Amino acid sequence: MIGWIIGIVTLILLLFLFWRRASAAFRERAEAPKYHFLESLGVGSPHAQSPTQPQTSQEDKDDTAHS
Amino acid sequence: MSAERIPIQAAHKLIRAHTRAAFAGLLLSAFFGLLVSLKFHAPTFLSGHGWDTWGRLRYDHTQGILYAWLGNAFIAFLYYAVPFLTRRNFTSLRLGWIIFWVWNVVAVLGGWSLVLAGSSQPLEWAEFPLGIAAVIELLLLLLIVQFGLPFWKCGASGLYVAGWYLLGSITFTALAYPIGNLLPHLLPGAMGASFSGLWIHDAVGIFVTPFVTAIAYFVIPAVTRKPIYSHFYSMIGFWLLFLVYPLNGIHHYIYSSLPMAAQHASEIASIYQGIDVIIVVANLLLSIGIAVEGDALRDIPLRFIWTSVVLYLVVSIEGSIQAVMAFNRFIHFTDWVIGHSHLAMIGFASFGAMGGLAHIWQRLPGVRSSRRLMAWSYWMLVTGLGLMVLDLSGAGLIQASLWQQHTPWIDSVRASQPYWILRSVDGFLLLAGFFAFGLSFFTGERHRIAEAATVPSSPVAHESIHPQTDRWIGTAYTATFGAGLLFFLISFTALGVLPALHLHKIIADTTPPGVHLALTSAQERGKHIYARDGCAYCHTEQVRFTPADEWRFGPPTQAWETQDEFPQMWGTRRIGPDLAREAGKRTDDWQLVHLYNPRVTVPDSMMPGFVWLFNGAADRPTQDARDLVAYLNTLGEAALQANPPGKPQPAPVFYQIPFDQNNFNGVSDLDTGKAVFKANCAGCHGADGRGHTEGGQALRPVPFDLADFRLPAERVVRALEQGVQGTAMPAWNDLPGPEFRAVMDYVLSLPQTPPLRPSELLAPEPALTEAGQRIYAAHCVRCHGEDGAADGPEANRYARPPANFHQMQVSFTGASFVIRNGVPGSGMPAWPLLTPTEVQAVTVYIQSLYRQSVPAGAAAEAEATPQKEKAQ
Numbered sequence: 001m002i003g004w005i006i007g008i009v010t011l012i013l014l015l016f017l018f019w020r021r022a023s024a025a026f027r028e029r030a031e032a033p034k035y036h037f038l039e040s041l042g043v044g045s046p047h048a049q050s051p052t053q054p055q056t057s058q059e060d061k062d063d064t065a066h067s
Numbered sequence: 068m069s070a071e072r073i074p075i076q077a078a079h080k081l082i083r084a085h086t087r088a089a090f091a092g093l094l095l096s097a098f099f100g101l102l103v104s105l106k107f108h109a110p111t112f113l114s115g116h117g118w119d120t121w122g123r124l125r126y127d128h129t130q131g132i133l134y135a136w137l138g139n140a141f142i143a144f145l146y147y148a149v150p151f152l153t154r155r156n157f158t159s160l161r162l163g164w165i166i167f168w169v170w171n172v173v174a175v176l177g178g179w180s181l182v183l184a185g186s187s188q189p190l191e192w193a194e195f196p197l198g199i200a201a202v203i204e205l206l207l208l209l210l211i212v213q214f215g216l217p218f219w220k221c222g223a224s225g226l227y228v229a230g231w232y233l234l235g236s237i238t239f240t241a242l243a244y245p246i247g248n249l250l251p252h253l254l255p256g257a258m259g260a261s262f263s264g265l266w267i268h269d270a271v272g273i274f275v276t277p278f279v280t281a282i283a284y285f286v287i288p289a290v291t292r293k294p295i296y297s298h299f300y301s302m303i304g305f306w307l308l309f310l311v312y313p314l315n316g317i318h319h320y321i322y323s324s325l326p327m328a329a330q331h332a333s334e335i336a337s338i339y340q341g342i343d344v345i346i347v348v349a350n351l352l353l354s355i356g357i358a359v360e361g362d363a364l365r366d367i368p369l370r371f372i373w374t375s376v377v378l379y380l381v382v383s384i385e386g387s388i389q390a391v392m393a394f395n396r397f398i399h400f401t402d403w404v405i406g407h408s409h410l411a412m413i414g415f416a417s418f419g420a421m422g423g424l425a426h427i428w429q430r431l432p433g434v435r436s437s438r439r440l441m442a443w444s445y446w447m448l449v450t451g452l453g454l455m456v457l458d459l460s461g462a463g464l465i466q467a468s469l470w471q472q473h474t475p476w477i478d479s480v481r482a483s484q485p486y487w488i489l490r491s492v493d494g495f496l497l498l499a500g501f502f503a504f505g506l507s508f509f510t511g512e513r514h515r516i517a518e519a520a521t522v523p524s525s526p527v528a529h530e531s532i533h534p535q536t537d538r539w540i541g542t543a544y545t546a547t548f549g550a551g552l553l554f555f556l557i558s559f560t561a562l563g564v565l566p567a568l569h570l571h572k573i574i575a576d577t578t579p580p581g582v583h584l585a586l587t588s589a590q591e592r593g594k595h596i597y598a599r600d601g602c603a604y605c606h607t608e609q610v611r612f613t614p615a616d617e618w619r620f621g622p623p624t625q626a627w628e629t630q631d632e633f634p635q636m637w638g639t640r641r642i643g644p645d646l647a648r649e650a651g652k653r654t655d656d657w658q659l660v661h662l663y664n665p666r667v668t669v670p671d672s673m674m675p676g677f678v679w680l681f682n683g684a685a686d687r688p689t690q691d692a693r694d695l696v697a698y699l700n701t702l703g704e705a706a707l708q709a710n711p712p713g714k715p716q717p718a719p720v721f722y723q724i725p726f727d728q729n730n731f732n733g734v735s736d737l738d739t740g741k742a743v744f745k746a747n748c749a750g751c752h753g754a755d756g757r758g759h760t761e762g763g764q765a766l767r768p769v770p771f772d773l774a775d776f777r778l779p780a781e782r783v784v785r786a787l788e789q790g791v792q793g794t795a796m797p798a799w800n801d802l803p804g805p806e807f808r809a810v811m812d813y814v815l816s817l818p819q820t821p822p823l824r825p826s827e828l829l830a831p832e833p834a835l836t837e838a839g840q841r842i843y844a845a846h847c848v849r850c851h852g853e854d855g856a857a858d859g860p861e862a863n864r865y866a867r868p869p870a871n872f873h874q875m876q877v878s879f880t881g882a883s884f885v886i887r888n889g890v891p892g893s894g895m896p897a898w899p900l901l902t903p904t905e906v907q908a909v910t911v912y913i914q915s916l917y918r919q920s921v922p923a924g925a926a927a928e929a930e931a932t933p934q935k936e937k938a939q
Contacts (some may be wrong), residue, residue, distance in 0.1 A: 001561045002314060002332030005554060006339060009310040013303055020299055025536040030302070034294040037227040040151045043292050 078146035079431055081163045085143035086424055088171050090505035092135025093417075095179075097501050099128035101494040107487035107642075110665070110673045118183040121675045122601015126182045126194035132412055133192065133270065134203065135175045140420040141278045142166070145214050145233060147427040148285050152230035155217035166209050174203050189598035189636050190263055191319075192270040193248045200248040207241040222541060228301040232281035235309050235551070236274060242555060243269040243313070246563065256629025257324050257574075258567040260637050264333075265316035265563055267639070271411060272312035272340075279379070279419030280308075280347060283372050286426045287354050290369045296353035304347035309551040311339050313558035317566070318390035319639055321399065322611040324626040326573075329566045334390050341387030348380040367441045368429065371422030374449065378414035382407060396613050397471070400641040402483065403463025406456045413452050413497065421504055428508055437511025440503055447500030455493035462486035471615050475747065475801045476644040481671050570626050578627040579709035585631060586701060589690075593698025596691055598636060600677070606646045607638035608702060619801065621648040621703070628705055643674060648703040656892065657795035658696040660685045660765045667762025668795070670750045685765040740813025743806045748814075751795065756817045766795045767892025768867060774820045775881025779918070782874045783811050793867025793893065820878035822914075829904045832911060839912025842905055850894060855916035865894035872916040882910040 020026050105112055106121045113119040149157055157163065178195035181187065186196045193200065218226065218234040226234075247266020251259035288295055295301060314336035317329050355364075355373055364370040385407055388394055398404065429436055462483050469479040586594065597603065608629075610620040617623060624647045629635060653661075657668060663685035665672040680692035688696075745754055751763040756773035763770045771778075778786070787807060790798040802810065828835065843851075850865075852858040855872030862869050870877075877885075883906045889897035901909070 001557075001565070002328075002336065005314065005557055005561065006311070006336065009307070009554070012310075013306060016299075016303065016306075023536070026540065027299070029536045029540055030299040031294075031297070033225055033227040034288065034298040036225055037152065037229070038288055038292070038294055040154060041289050043288075 078150075078157065078160075078163070081160075081167060082143045082146045082427065082431065083434070084167055085139045085146070086428065086508070088167070088175075089136055089139035089143060089420075089424065090508070092131055092139055092175060093501050094498070094505065096128055096131030096136055097494075097498045099124050099131060101491065101498055103128055104487070104491045104494045106675060107673050108484055108491065110675050114675050115678060117185055117600065117679050120600055120677070122604055123183050123185070123187070123599070125601050125604055126187050127179050129192065130178055130182070130194050131175070132417075133274075134170070134178070134195075137275060137278070137412075137416060137420055138170065138175075140424050141236075142170070142210070144278070144282055144285075144420075144423045144427060145210075145237075147430075148229065148233065148281070149214050149217055151285075152227055152233070153217040153221040155220060158213045158216050162209065162213050166206060166213065169202065170206055174199055174206060177202075185599045187599050188248070188251075188634065189601070189603045190247060190251055190634055191267045191639055193251075193263075193266060197248065197252070200244070204241065204244050204248075207237065207244055210237045211241060225537075225541075227284070228295075228298060228305055229281040229284040231302065231305050231548075232277040232284065235305065235548070236277035236281070238552075239269075239277075239309060239313075239555060240274040242552075243273050246559065250563070251634035253633075254567055256632040256635045256637075257570050257626040259633070259635040260320055260323070261317060261325055261329065261566045261570075262563045263635065264319045265313065265559065267319050268316040269313060271416075272308070272315065275412070275416045276312070276379075277305075277308065279375060279416050279423075280304075282419050282423035282426075283351050283376055286368060286372050286422055287351065289426065290366045291355070293354075296350050300346055300350045304343055304350065306551065307340075307343035307346070310554050311336055311343060313555050314562060315340060315390070317562050318395070320609075320637065321390070321392055321395040322613050322616075323609055323637065324570075324573075324612075324624060326566045326569045329562055330392070333562065334392060337387050337390030341384050344380060344383035348376055348383075351376045367438060367445060368422045368425035370445060371418045371425065374445075375415050375419035375422060378410060378418065382410045382415055385410070396611075396615075397467045398463060399611075400607060400639070401463035401466040401470075402459045402486065403467065404640070406459030406463060409452070409459065410456045413448070414456070418448070425504075425508075429514070432514060435509055435511050435513050437507040440507035440510060444500050444504035444507060447496055447503060451493045451496030451500055455490055455497065458486050458489045458493060462490075470619070472803075473618070473801055474803055475799070476619070477669060477671055477747070480642070480673055481746075484673075487673075574627045574630050577625060578630070579705075582705045582708045584628075584705050586698070589694045590698045590701050592691070593694035593696065594636075596680075596695045597698055598634075602646075603636040603638040604640055605638075605642040605674070606644065607641050608645065608647045609637040610645055610647045616645070620645045622706060622710070625706070628703075643672075646699065646702050648706070649699050650702055650704040650707055651700075653699075653797065654767075654793070654795045655693075655696050655700070656686075656765065656767045657797075658699055659688050659692060660762050660795075662692055662695065663688075663765075664762070666750065667760060667765070668750045671746060685761075736809045737813055737816055739806065740809035740811070740816075743802065743810040744813050747799065747802075748810070756814070768794055768890045769892075770794075770796070772881060773814060773817050775878040775884075777819055777876035777878075777917075778815075779874055780811065780815060783814050787811060793865065820880050823879050823907075828911075829907050835904075835908040835911040836915055838905070839908035839910070842901070842909045843912050846898065847909070855913065861894075867893040869894065872913050873918045876917040877910065877913055879907065879910050882906070882913060886910075 020030060102113065102119075103121060103125050106114070106124075110121075117123065146157065146163070149155075174195070178199040181196050181199060182194060187194050188196060188200075195203070215234060215237055218230055221230075243266060246262050247270070250262040253259075254262060284295060284301060315333055317325060317333035318337050321330050321334070323330075352373075355369070355376075364373050389398060389404065389407065425436075425441060428434060465482050465486070466479045469482060609624045610616045610622065612623045624637075628647075629637070659681075661668045661674075662677045663681050664676045664678075665674040666676075667685075677692070677695075680695065681688050744752075744756075748756075749760070751760060751766060751770045752758050752773060753760045753763060758764075758770040758772045786796060787799045787802070787810065789800070790796050799807065799810075830838070843855075844853075848859055849861045850857075850859045850869040851872065852862065852869075857869045857871035859869065883903075885895065886898050886901060886906050886909070889895050898906075
């Protein structure tokens with residue numbers, strides 16, 4: 001039973017990973033909360049990127065550099 | 068603009084109140100911990116009352132850290148963070164104050180006081196009594212009302228990961244809390260242990276860990292002003308934590324009688340959990356690393372957070388390794404695990420909570436804070452913690468190594484003493500560090516922040532450009548959270564309910580017919596005393612299925628043995644030996660003397676004395692002390708009924724070498740023997756072997772005056788190897804061979820009381836012998852037998868067999884004392900009417916019965932008859 005639980009957990013997370021890999025929109029929206037949070041903290045200035053605009057996170061830059 | 072933002076100043080007073088309560092809780096809890104640590108090497112320090120005994124302070128130490136310190140710190144953080152995360156305010160200010168006062172006055176102060184007064188539960192991380200546990204569960208539900216509602220309203224797809232962790236923590240903790248607190252009262256022994264294991268781990272994994280991780284995910288971007296490295300991977304870490312963590316619990320009971328499938332499952336889940344932590348920590352460290360770009364962590368709160376994150380990785384990997392059965396077999400129950408728990412609760416949890424509190428405090432208007440003092444506190448705490456963890460890990464390895472060897476248990480206590488002293492020094496440093504940290508909040512410059520922070524009031528401050536994706540993500544996240552709840556229930560089923568059902572069947576199938584498990588009312592009262600005073604926190608009640616345990620303590624504890632134990636007291640730590648097989652090992656008077664002052668029977672013991680259970684002396688126990696001993700005598704009694712011990716084999720040939728007064732192995736052997744005697748035997752027999760010690764005189768019968776009673780080597784071997792039936796003399800068969808031989812030689816070398824000089828004889832020796840034989844036949848033969856071989860018709864009436872004069876040469880001094888005074892605690896009465904001449908006569912006759920050497924088989928036979936059998 002425990003094997004099943006761990007297997008299903010892994011499957012759910014793999015589904016998330018594949019979805020993220022396949023969909024640029026998912027990739028972008030999955031990262032959006034961290035920008036919204038910065039805005040809540042008052043970090044979003046007139047010069048900062050809007051959370052609604054496409055943004056490039058460090059993670060995306062790393063992905064690009066390694067691909 | 069201000070109309071569009073939520074002022075969070077409403078919560079400032081609550082944040083300050085919870086922060087102050089958190090510091091008070093931290094200092095008091097750490098102080099309790101320091102007292103507990105000091106008692107390891109100064110066991111008489113603060114030991115006159117029940118309230119200041121080791122066990123009760125230990126309960127308050129851990130519960131204080133969990134609720135008084137971390138609980139208050141987390142709630143303070145919630146008041147600050149929730150508006151930023153949800154763009155909504157918490158539910159009610161009035162509810163906030165109700166939670167504050169009930170949490171601190173009823174739960175914390177009430178719980179502490181009741182524990183010190185003797186009302187508690189012997190359950191790890193659930194020590195507050197059931198009434199307080201009910202209040203805490205109510206408070207956890209109120210926290211959901213206070214903070215959960217804003218989360219539920221703000222939508223899943225846009226919720227930042229810190230919010231997910233906070234929401235998960237308050238939801239899952241409320242679900243998990245009753246498992247560890249209530250169920251062990253409803254399910255006994257092994258079945259209860261499986262649920263206790265779940266809560267032991269969930270207290271850390273579902274209450275503490277998510278809060279601290281949330282603090283890290285909140286503070287890092289707030290300080291660096293940059294987004295975290297990957298929000299997606301942060302969510303992967305979040306789901307894994309809640310889906311896998313509850314499966315870990317049973318790894319606290321590896322090699323027990325719980326179903327092996329459940330043990331393996333917890334082992335695998337623990338390893339999987341380590342993988343999750345690697346993902347979380349990598350993401351957090353990348354988030355910090357990118358932001359500071361190698362620069363030193365100048366922000367002190369962030370420095371605390373960084374340390375917490377790094378130690379989260381260390382402690383989690385360590386935890387995964389500890390759960391692996393091969394390593395667990397070696398390290399479980401040792402100080403290594405205590406080092407691990409301190410690394411978790413100070414290095415990870417407290418450093419994270421301190422970083423979070425310091426961060427929010429510095430953003431409150433009008434408060435003081437001293438950066439310099441906080442920086443000092445950081446280094447004091449890092450140094451103290453580093454030394455403590457290294458110290459306890461080292462102690463754990465030493466203990467584990469000694470427990471694998473055939474050495475007396477007390478050797479591991481002796482070897483641990485330097486480590487325990489260093490631990491107290493580290494504890495002082497930690498307490499000073501905590502004090503400096505708290506002081507840094509109330510000294511230094513006052514903040515010049517004019518206004519309180521505000522949060523945008525609009526839940527969605529912009530229009531989504533991917534509404535469909537948002538819907539999908541929101542649905543997926545919500546479904547996964549629902550799956551988390553479902554998985555929690557499944558884990559509860561898989562690691563609690565199913566093992567319990569399985570155990571129920573095993574117990575029904577394996578309980579031997581006719582064994583008596585129910586406790587009498589006196590034994591029940593003794594069990595209550597055992598539980599309230601924390602005995603289970605030093606002595607386990609479970610012999611594990613490992614060779615080392617079986618050799619040292621006896622047959623492994625089977626599930627059926629504890630089927631009437633509500634709640635279970637298996638324990639998770641061994642400072643003293645396991646007690647699951649205590650029945651029949653010791654006499655009641657040994658137990659009483661040991662309880663009154665453990666060091667009179669075990670000179671190097673660090674066990675506290677339980678003097679409040681006595682009326683001023685070891686031989687004046689209260690009913691409570693007698694009840695406690697009655698309970699101790701039940702431990703393993705059922706197993707003894709089911710499988711009576713066989714007769715021991717004759718002593719190994721090595722030990723049967725006759726003692727030769729003129730042929731010692733050398734002076735060094737006697738020196739070793741003297742040292743062994745002093746360390747292990749002097750408590751009862753005295754350093755000179757005369758038995759005139761406080762402990763010895765309180766025992767019944769009192770120990771031999773070794774100068775007055777000469778024993779042949781074989782008899783000494785047998786006494787050391789098997790103990791002496793019906794007396795407090797325990798077996799010393801765990802002494803290594805050379806030490807065993809050395810102490811035997813030393814005992815045999817002790818100076819003897821010289822025989823009577825001819826001028827002291829009251830009549831010619833042949834006449835005395837003849838008269839002595841007549842007196843012996845009249846008064847002694849019924850017990851001691853016709854020729855003094857302890858085989859008289861009434862010899863079996865007494866638990867302590869009569870003296871066998873073939874194997875014991877008594878001096879005149881010793882014999883006359885015994886004849887005139889009897890031997891309290893045995894069947895030997897006083898014979899005050901015998902004249903001095905008659906006493907001398909019977910002594911001379913008895914001495915004539917002594918044989919220098921005893922056949923090994925005869926000695927074994929004499930000592931082997933089980934005590935109970937004799938008593939009947």
